[in-house]
Amino acid sequence: IFALIVFACLVGEGYTNPPSSSQLFCIFNHNEDACRYGIGIGILAFLACIFFFMVDIYFPQISNTTDRKYLVLADLGFSGLWTFLWFIGFCFLTNQWTWTQAKDVHIGADSARAAITFSFFSIFSWVSEAAVGP
Numbered sequence: 001i002f003a004l005i006v007f008a009c010l011v012g013e014g015y016t017n018p019p020s021s022s023q024l025f026c027i028f029n030h031n032e033d034a035c036r037y038g039i040g041i042g043i044l045a046f047l048a049c050i051f052f053f054m055v056d057i058y059f060p061q062i063s064n065t066t067d068r069k070y071l072v073l074a075d076l077g078f079s080g081l082w083t084f085l086w087f088i089g090f091c092f093l094t095n096q097w098t099w100t101q102a103k104d105v106h107i108g109a110d111s112a113r114a115a116i117t118f119s120f121f122s123i124f125s126w127v128s129e130a131a132v133g134p
Contacts, residue, residue, distance in 0.1 A: 004042065
C-alpha cells in the first residue's frame with residue numbers, strides 16, 4: 001500500500017510547470033531522476049508484493065521442500081534489497097526536497113511530503129517482512 005501511495009503521489013502531482021512555461025519539471029528540485037526513482041521503486045515494489053502474495057497463497061500446495069526453500073530465500077532476499085532501496089529513495093527524495101526552492105513549488109508540496117513520508121514508512125514495512133518472513 002505504501003508503494004502505491006508513493007507512486008500515486010509522484011505521478012499525480014510530482015511533476016509541475018512554472019506559469020511561464022508548458023514544460024513539466026519534477027517537483028523535487030527539478031531533478032527528473034528523483035521522480036523516476038520514486039515511481040520506479042513504487043511500481044516494482046507493488047508488483048513484487050502481488051507476486052509474493054500469490055506465492056503465499058499457493059505455498060501450502062508446494063510439496064517440494066527445495067522449491068519452498070528457494071521461495072522463502074527469494075522473499076527474504078527481495079525484502080532485504082527493497083528495504084535498502086526504500087532507504088536510498090527516502091534519503092534521495094528528502095535531499096532533493098530540501099534543495100527545492102519555494103518559488104518553484106506552485107502545487108504538489110503535500111504530495112511531495114507524502115511521498116517522502118511513505119518512503120520512510122516503507123523502510124519499516126519491508127524490514128518487518130524480511131524479519132518475519134512468509
